[in-house]
Every structure is written in C-alpha cells, then in structure tokens.
Amino acid sequence: MSKPVCVIVGVGSGNGAAFSRKFGAEGYRVAMLARNIDYLQELAAEIPDAQAYQYDVTQSDRTAEVFSRIESEMGAISVLVYNAGAGAFANIDDSTVESFQRAWEVNARGLFVVAKQVIPQMRKLKGGNIVIIGATASVKGGANFTPFASAKAAQRSLAQSMARYLDPEKIHVSYVIVDGVINLERTRKAMPDKPDDYFMHPDDIAESVFFLTQQPASAWTFELDLRPFGEKW
Amino acid sequence: MSKPVCVIVGVGSGNGAAFSRKFGAEGYRVAMLARNIDYLQELAAEIPDAQAYQYDVTQSDRTAEVFSRIESEMGAISVLVYNAGAGAFANIDDSTVESFQRAWEVNARGLFVVAKQVIPQMRKLKGGNIVIIGATASVKGGANFTPFASAKAAQRSLAQSMARYLDPEKIHVSYVIVDGVINLERTRKAMPDKPDDYFMHPDDIAESVFFLTQQPASAWTFELDLRPFGEKW
Amino acid sequence: MSKPVCVIVGVGSGNGAAFSRKFGAEGYRVAMLARNIDYLQELAAEIPDAQAYQYDVTQSDRTAEVFSRIESEMGAISVLVYNAGAGAFANIDDSTVESFQRAWEVNARGLFVVAKQVIPQMRKLKGGNIVIIGATASVKGGANFTPFASAKAAQRSLAQSMARYLDPEKIHVSYVIVDGVINLERTRKAMPDKPDDYFMHPDDIAESVFFLTQQPASAWTFELDLRPFGEKW
Amino acid sequence: MSKPVCVIVGVGSGNGAAFSRKFGAEGYRVAMLARNIDYLQELAAEIPDAQAYQYDVTQSDRTAEVFSRIESEMGAISVLVYNAGAGAFANIDDSTVESFQRAWEVNARGLFVVAKQVIPQMRKLKGGNIVIIGATASVKGGANFTPFASAKAAQRSLAQSMARYLDPEKIHVSYVIVDGVINLERTRKAMPDKPDDYFMHPDDIAESVFFLTQQPASAWTFELDLRPFGEKW
Numbered sequence: 066m067s068k069p070v071c072v073i074v075g076v077g078s079g080n081g082a083a084f085s086r087k088f089g090a091e092g093y094r095v096a097m098l099a100r101n102i103d104y105l106q107e108l109a110a111e112i113p114d115a116q117a118y119q120y121d122v123t124q125s126d127r128t129a130e131v132f133s134r135i136e137s138e139m140g141a142i143s144v145l146v147y148n149a150g151a152g153a154f155a156n157i158d159d160s161t162v163e164s165f166q167r168a169w170e171v172n173a174r175g176l177f178v179v180a181k182q183v184i185p186q187m188r189k190l191k192g193g194n195i196v197i198i199g200a201t202a203s204v205k206g207g208a209n210f211t212p213f214a215s216a217k218a219a220q221r222s223l224a225q226s227m228a229r230y231l232d233p234e235k236i237h238v239s240y241v242i243v244d245g246v247i248n249l250e251r252t253r254k255a256m257p258d259k260p261d262d263y264f265m266h267p268d269d270i271a272e273s274v275f276f277l278t279q280q281p282a283s284a285w286t287f288e289l290d291l292r293p294f295g296e297k298w
Numbered sequence: 299m300s301k302p303v304c305v306i307v308g309v310g311s312g313n314g315a316a317f318s319r320k321f322g323a324e325g326y327r328v329a330m331l332a333r334n335i336d337y338l339q340e341l342a343a344e345i346p347d348a349q350a351y352q353y354d355v356t357q358s359d360r361t362a363e364v365f366s367r368i369e370s371e372m373g374a375i376s377v378l379v380y381n382a383g384a385g386a387f388a389n390i391d392d393s394t395v396e397s398f399q400r401a402w403e404v405n406a407r408g409l410f411v412v413a414k415q416v417i418p419q420m421r422k423l424k425g426g427n428i429v430i431i432g433a434t435a436s437v438k439g440g441a442n443f444t445p446f447a448s449a450k451a452a453q454r455s456l457a458q459s460m461a462r463y464l465d466p467e468k469i470h471v472s473y474v475i476v477d478g479v480i481n482l483e484r485t486r487k488a489m490p491d492k493p494d495d496y497f498m499h500p501d502d503i504a505e506s507v508f509f510l511t512q513q514p515a516s517a518w519t520f521e522l523d524l525r526p527f528g529e530k531w
Numbered sequence: 532m533s534k535p536v537c538v539i540v541g542v543g544s545g546n547g548a549a550f551s552r553k554f555g556a557e558g559y560r561v562a563m564l565a566r567n568i569d570y571l572q573e574l575a576a577e578i579p580d581a582q583a584y585q586y587d588v589t590q591s592d593r594t595a596e597v598f599s600r601i602e603s604e605m606g607a608i609s610v611l612v613y614n615a616g617a618g619a620f621a622n623i624d625d626s627t628v629e630s631f632q633r634a635w636e637v638n639a640r641g642l643f644v645v646a647k648q649v650i651p652q653m654r655k656l657k658g659g660n661i662v663i664i665g666a667t668a669s670v671k672g673g674a675n676f677t678p679f680a681s682a683k684a685a686q687r688s689l690a691q692s693m694a695r696y697l698d699p700e701k702i703h704v705s706y707v708i709v710d711g712v713i714n715l716e717r718t719r720k721a722m723p724d725k726p727d728d729y730f731m732h733p734d735d736i737a738e739s740v741f742f743l744t745q746q747p748a749s750a751w752t753f754e755l756d757l758r759p760f761g762e763k764w
Numbered sequence: 765m766s767k768p769v770c771v772i773v774g775v776g777s778g779n780g781a782a783f784s785r786k787f788g789a790e791g792y793r794v795a796m797l798a799r800n801i802d803y804l805q806e807l808a809a810e811i812p813d814a815q816a817y818q819y820d821v822t823q824s825d826r827t828a829e830v831f832s833r834i835e836s837e838m839g840a841i842s843v844l845v846y847n848a849g850a851g852a853f854a855n856i857d858d859s860t861v862e863s864f865q866r867a868w869e870v871n872a873r874g875l876f877v878v879a880k881q882v883i884p885q886m887r888k889l890k891g892g893n894i895v896i897i898g899a900t901a902s903v904k905g906g907a908n909f910t911p912f913a914s915a916k917a918a919q920r921s922l923a924q925s926m927a928r929y930l931d932p933e934k935i936h937v938s939y940v941i942v943d944g945v946i947n948l949e950r951t952r953k954a955m956p957d958k959p960d961d962y963f964m965h966p967d968d969i970a971e972s973v974f975f976l977t978q979q980p981a982s983a984w985t986f987e988l989d990l991r992p993f994g995e996k997w
Contacts, residue, residue, distance in 0.1 A: 156463045206455035211463075214455045215410075221439070222451035223439065225438070228439075245983075265982045281971060283964045284965065284969045285990065286989055290986050293982045466760060478750075499747070503750045505747060514738060515728075520758075525750070527748040623879060623925065628876060628877055640868075672923070674925055675925075676925060677926075686914075688905040692908075695907035696907035
C-alpha cells in the first residue's frame with residue numbers, strides 16, 4: 066500500500082499506454098482514465114497494480130466522484146499526467162462553435178476540473194507532480210488548427226498559472242510541448258511513405274514525462290519541448 | 299451611405315467609448331455593441347452616424363441575428379474591434395469552473411462567433427480589419443489570473459489562426475497586448491495614490507487601434523504591445 | 532532651427548531612404564548616416580534640411596565624434612532610427628568567426644555605441660524616440676541564418692533592456708520585426724517570379740516606424756511585427 | 765579507452781564541477797576547461813579519467829589547438845557542455861562597450877568557436893550532444909542586465925540555429941534556461957538572509973543536463989527551464 070499513486074488521464078494505445086507502463090514499471094500504482102473502458106481493462110491486466118476508470122473529461126460533474134473513488138481505492142494521488150488532448154484541426158470557416166468549444170472542454174476545462182480534485186490530495190502528501198501533455202499548437206495558432214490551437218493555448222496558460230501558484234507548495238507543474246507525429250497504427254497508415262525516423266515513440270516521450278516527476282526541487286522545469294531528431298521546426 | 303462601417307464589440311465608458319469616438323471622428327459609421335444598452339444610447343447621441351445594439355457576447359445564438367441586422371441597417375462591416383474582455387483574476391483555488399468557463403466564453407468563444415458573422419461581410423468588401431484587444435495575461439499565466447489568462451491565451455491563439463488564414467484575403471487581423479491599468483473612474487478610485495502617469499488613456503490606446511486599421515497591405519502588424527511609459531515590465 | 536532632429540543610421544536605397552523621406556516630409560531635419568557617402572549626398576539633395584554623414588557602425592571609436600558633430604550642426608537628436616542590419620545567412624559550417632563577429636558588430640555593438648551617444652542628447656530634450664529595425668531572425672534562429680540571427684537576437688535583447696531602462700525617462704525605445712522581403716531592385720532581380728504583392732514597400736514600413744515615434748506616452752509600443760498581407764508565417 | 769568523452773567548458777566550483785562529477789560518475793572521461801588551471805587540477809584528482817585543460821573561451825585562436833589536443837589525448841568528443849557564462853549586469857549608462865563585447869565573446873562567440881571544433885569530432889562518432897547552459901536573461905532583456913542579457917540572447921539564438929541544423933545528423937543541441945541563484949559560497953555570503961530553499965543546487969541542475977544527453981532520438985528537447993520550486997517568475 067505504500068507505493069505512490071499515479072493517475073493518467075486520457076489513455077489510448079499511444080502515449081497514455083506508454084505513460085501507464087512506465088510509471089507502473091517504476092513502482093507506481095497507476096490509475097488509468099479514459100472514455101473507452103474496454104481498452105483500459107486489457108491494459109490494466111498487463112500492468113501490476115493498475116486500475117481502469119471510465120471517465121470523460123468533458124463530464125465536469127462526474128470529476129469529484131471519480132477522483133474520490135481513486136483516492137479511496139488506491140490512495141491519495143501523487144502524480145497526475147494529463148494526456149487528454151483531442152481537438153479539431155480546421156480553419157475558422159470549417160470550424161463550428163461546437164468543435165471550438167469541445168476542444169477547449171477536453172484540453173483546458175478538463176484539466177481545470179481534474180486539477181481541482183487532485184490538488185487537495187497532493188496537499189495531503191505535502192507535494193506532487195502534475196505533467197500536462199501539450200503540443201506546438203499551444204504556442205502557435207496555425208491557420209488550419211483553429212479549435213485545437215486555441216484550446217492548447219488555454220491549457221498551457223492554465224498550466225503556467227498553476228505552476229506559479231502550486232510549485233511553492235512542492236506541487237510541481239510542468240508542460241510538455243510535443244512537436245511531432247506519434248508512432249501509432251493510425252498515423253503510420255495515414256503517412257505510409259514516412260520513414261520510421263519521422264515518428265515519435267510513446268516510450269521515448271514517457272522517459273521525459275517520468276523524468277519531470279523525478280527532478281529535485283531546487284531545479285524544476287516548467288516547460289520542455291520534444292521532437293524527433295529529424296523534425297523541421 | 300458610402301462611409302465605411304466599424305463595429306465595436308464591448309463598449310463601456312473606457313476603451314470601447316474611446317474607440318467609438320475615434321472611428322466616428324475618422325469618418326466611420328460606428329455600430330456599438332454591449333450588454334448595457336442605456337449607456338450605449340447616450341454615447342450614440344454624441345457620435346454622428348453611430349448606432350447602439352444590445353448584445354451579450356456569451357449569447358452565441360443571437361450573434362447571427364445581430365450582425366445581419368447591422369449589415370442591413372448600416373452596411374457590410376469593414377472594421378471589427380473586439381473589446382469584450384471580462385474575466386476573473388484568481389488563483390485556481392479561488393476560481394470556479396463557472397468563472398473559468400465564463401472568461402473563455404467572453405474572450406475566446408465570443409470572438410469566434412462574432413468573427414464567423416463578420417468575415418463573410420468583409421469578403422463582400424474584398425477586405426477588412428479585425429482588431430482584438432488583448433492583455434499581457436494572453437502571454438503570461440500569472441498565479442492569480444487563472445481564468446482571465448487562460449481565456450486571453452485562447453483568444454490570442456484564435457487571433458493568430460485567423461491572421462494566418464485571413465490576411466491573404468486582405469482581411470487584416472491584429473492583436474493588441476494592453477499592458478497597464480486603464481484610466482477609469484473605477485480604477486482611479488481603487489488606486490488613489492497612483493499618479494496620472496500610471497494610467498493608460500483610452501484615447502491614446504485608440505490611436506494605435508486606429509493606426510492598425512490604416513496600415514498599408516505590404517506592411518501589416520499582427521501584434522503590438524501598449525503600456526504607459528513608466529510601467530515596469 | 533526649431534525643427535526636431537531625426538538620425539537614420541544605415542541608409543541605402545531601400546528602407547533607410549524611405550525613412551529619411553518620411554521624417555523629412557513630416558517636418559524633421561534628417562541626418563542620414565551610411566558607409567557610402569555618395570548615395571547619401573544625392574538623397575540629401577532631395578530632402579529639405581537633410582544632411583549626409585559618412586559613418587560605419589563597426590567603427591566604434593568614431594561614434595562620439597560623428598554624433599557630437601550632428602548635435603553641433605543640426606541640434607540635439609530627438610529621433611534615432613537604427614537601420615544598420617547586414618549579416619551573413621549561413622549554417623554554422625559555412626560561417627566563419629569573422630562573419631559571426633561582423634554581424635554582431637553591425638547589429639548589436641553598433642546600436643550600443645550609437646545609443647550611448649544619442650541618449651544624453653535626448654535627455655537634454657527631456658525625451659526622444661529610438662526605433663530599431665529588426666527582423667524575424669531576432670526571435671527565430673534558423674539553421675541557415677546563424678550569424679544574422681544571433682546578431683539580431685543580441686540586438687533585440689539590447690533594445691528591450693534599453694526600453695525598460697529609458698522609457699521611464701520618456702525616451703521611447705521600440706523594435707520593429709520586419710518579416711518579409713523588401714521591394715528593392717536587387718531583391719526583384721533575385722526573385723523574378725514573385726508577384727508585386729510578395730514584397731514589402733519601404734514607404735509602407737516607414738508609416739509604422741513614424742507612427743511609433745508619435746504614440747502618446749500613456750500607450751507606447753515596444754515591439755511590433757510587419758509583414759506583407761500574403762506572407763506565410 | 766572505450767568510455768565516451770565529455771567536455772565541460774567553463775568549470776568553476778559550482779555548476780561546472782557538478783557537471784564534471786556527474787558525467788564522471790556516469791562513465792564518461794571528462795575534459796574540464798577553464799581559465800584557472802589550479803582549481804581544475806584539484807578537481808581532476810577527484811574524478812576518475814578526468815583531465816584539466818587551461819582555456820579561455822575568448823581566445824578564439826587557441827581553440828583549434830586545445831580541442832585537437834583533447835581529441836588526441838582522450839578521444840573524439842561525444843558530449844559538450846558549454847558552461848562559460850560571465851557577463852556584466854548593468855544598465856546601458858553603466859555598461860562600457862568593452863563589457864558589452866566581452867559578455868558576447870564569452871557567451872556567444874566562445875560557443876561558436878568551440879562548436880566549430882567539436883562538431884567534426886561528433887560527426888566521426890555519428891552523433892553527439894551539445895548542452896548549453898543559458899539563463900533567463902536569454903529571453904528577457906532586463907534594464908540592469910544589458911551586456912549579459914544581450915550576450916545570452918545571442919547565445920540562445922546560436923544554439924537554436926545549431927539545433928535545427930545539427931539535430932538531423934544526430935547531434936542533439938539543447939539549451940538550459942537557468943532561472944535562479946546558484947548555491948555557492950559567494951552567493952550565500954551575498955544573500956545571508958535567504959533560506960536554503962532559495963538556492964539551486966549544482967548537483968540538481970546536473971541531473972537535468974545529464975538527462976538531456978540521454979534522451980532517445982525520437983523525443984529530443986531543445987529547451988528547458990530550471991528554477992527552484994519557490995522561485996517567483
């Protein structure tokens with residue numbers, strides 16, 4: 066029961082699964098949250114002390130219940146990795162107000178409501194780690210990324226406000242700017258001509274996410290970028 | 299009827315009024331929009347060819363009607379100044395999800411729905427100007443500005459996406475980062491010890507907002523900051 | 532003799548000439564500085580109250596003499612436009628330490644030594660304007676812009692330090708990020724297939740440079756970007 | 765002889781020593797460079813396979829000789845940590861052109877000439893790591909940091925240009941923005957009232973520097989910030 070608890074919000078077969086495996090391998094009890102419970106349960110079976118929770122980050126009114134259940138079933142949360150990140154890639158003509166709002170609900174409001182639940186648990190532990198998985202769109206509003214970029218910018222700002230506010234309480238908030246295409250079945254099919262080197266491996270991203278949670282408190286990072294070595298930027 | 303039409307969204311007695319007066323003085327027909335119609339009507343009486351429209355930027359479903367009414371009563375919109383900018387200044391503990399959402403609705407979603415209405419009118423004119431009034435919070439998430447900063451970051455990203463997409467159609471989108479305290483009855487009362495020099499004058503801000511709409515198309519600005527000469531930054 | 536004095540450092544046939552004409556037309560006595568005195572003298576003949584001074588910004592030890600001569604011949608300097616901006620575009624393999632140093636001497640050290648001379652003259656006038664002509668390279672170190680980008684970054688930082696230090700004395704320091712190709716005989720020949728719209732017109736850039744010097748002191752801009760409406764960014 | 769070679773440029777008793785110890789402990793042969801050879805030799809005695817080299821980064825003309833000596837004595841360089849970082853903290857009035865130039869020579873030109881020597885050695889190894897120790901001043905030109913900030917901005921831009929150019933060759937270039945006061949005898953004496961928590965520990969900074977050199981190539985960081993948990997920013 067003394068293993069620390071890590072929650073991964075937004076677990077699909079890519080980054081979320083890699084983060085879950087990494088923290089599991091490093092001695093954490095891992096709570097995995099996603100809308101799709103079936104995949105989560107398969108994954109939970111592979112990782113010792115992992116549990117699956119069905120949760121949609123846009124359902125703000127379920128957040129309190131889910132996170133208090135995690136606390137009572139697994140213990141107070143020590144690490145939160147916020148990996149929910151869907152959002153439409155479209156110019157303003159092709160974006161609807163619904164897609165604009167939904168991207169923000171997933172990326173920004175979802176983080177807000179989850180953080181509100183997690184912070185008190187971390188305070189009980191006198192510290193914790195919140196790592197948010199961002200994207201280049203958080204610092205660049207591309208013409209064809211209107212809903213996603215605006216939502217990611219809102220998320221990054223929220224992460225900054227939290228870092229400034231919570232770091233002095235030893236709750237380390239950090240933001241990872243992922244700048245590349247993740248190696249997934251879906252992306253490989255969509256870009257069949259790209260070489261292996263073009264893609265970012267979730268396990269490699271997980272190394273940096275885990276590292277952020279292990280930094281000593283006199284030298285904490287708020288923001289880092291990650292990209293494959295061959296990426297144009 | 300050949301005077302160009304300028305819409306100011308978010309007109310109180312400070313910046314919005316100054317922008318309205320400036321564009322009125324420069325030969326525009328000015329449509330002034332705000333929740334509080336009483337003040338708008340007084341102001342409209344002072345400015346030639348100005349009209350007041352009651353409009354709350356969070357009422358997305360009224361936007362189409364209001365902006366088509368402006369078009370039919372005043373003509374196609376040539377300049378939009380988006381000045382709606384309320385939002386809570388609070389750390390995450392003191393912020394509610396409602397305040398977090400409302401700040402975003404006013405600053406980001408409000409701009410999105412207004413832009414969707416205005417862009418087609420500007421296309422009829424083969425060009426136009428959209429100036430968004432931002433704040434330093436758009437580029438810095440302060441510990442005690444959680445809802446406001448996140449909303450302003452979302453707004454600035456949206457402005458960037460629009461600039462990249464619309465500028466090639468000769469619709470000039472620009473973002474003004476206001477970095478100081480506006481000279482208003484309210485702010486002067488709240489900070490009685492500050493000298494005159496501490497405050498930004500709405501008429502002075504209006505000079506730069508107007509200038510942005512007059513830049514020749516081979517040298518357009520997306521972003522500029524404005525602050526009083528004595529401001530620490 | 533009561534006309535204000537404007538100094539343009541780095542006057543070729545493009546931006547420097549346009550700035551000189553603009554300030555001349557707006558009622559300034561214009562001191563034009565460049566290495567090549569022949570072109571300057573032709574230009575001086577066209578602009579009322581303009582004078583040409585031979586000056587190479589890398590000759591730090593001549594700076595004091597040149598600027599005191601300007602003061603005695605034309606009066607204390609009210610506006611400085613620093614337009615010297617040469618620098619090699621090359622990757623690190625193709626850059627020499629000489630080209631790396633020279634780019635910095637022109638863009639950064641040159642501004643430093645000129646500012647040291649101009650600031651005391653502006654203090655006599657109880658205020659002034661320093662506008663520095665920068666480039667996108669100042670905020671982005673491209674692979675093939677090593678010497679130029681590093682020099683422009685050094686210049687922009689110097690401009691920021693000066694703005695924070697001098698603005699409270701009513702010496703307004705601002706930085707213009709030019710993001711596009713200037714319309715010059717040379718650039719047109721080098722890019723014969725580009726349409727007119729692709730290029731930035733020096734006269735159009737001059738409008739924004741002049742505007743910066745006219746902003747009222749409660750709403751000063753430090754930084755603005757300029758690009759042609761069709762530019763990809 | 766098969767241990768990889770790490771060069772630390774700029775080794776005093778703080779960060780440079782900590783980096784040297786860390787890479788030594790992790791199985792690197794460490795070449796330590798500094799102006800003051802006496803301290804280096806003491807330190808070299810403590811670290812297995814470490815060697816001391818007298819080198820002043822402003823002596824560009826000695827660079828080739830020193831780095832070819834390292835290659836022949838220790839082997840081709842696999843990791844470079846550029847830690848030279850002196851520079852005057854002063855406003856423009858109190859800065860001389862000499863101090864402005866010297867700060868740039870140490871931070872920017874020194875990195876340029878060292879990188880020119882190290883890159884060919886890394887190419888022989890088909891890869892390598894260059895980590896540059898920067899500062900907040902690299903992204904903010906404070907009023908009283910004129911020479912230092914301008915030099916650090918020039919350095920950061922150079923690092924960016926190198927990252928974009930060299931990363932595709934598997935030479936990973938990264939930049940660390942140190943945002944805090946280092947825990948040194950000197951700084952503790954200068955700030956006797958500050959608590960332990962206020963200071964950054966060189967060993968803690970070394971953890972992140974080392975981590976950057978170990979990131980897998982599909983997820984490389986260019987830039988990260990480091991600050992103590994209680995720092996205001």
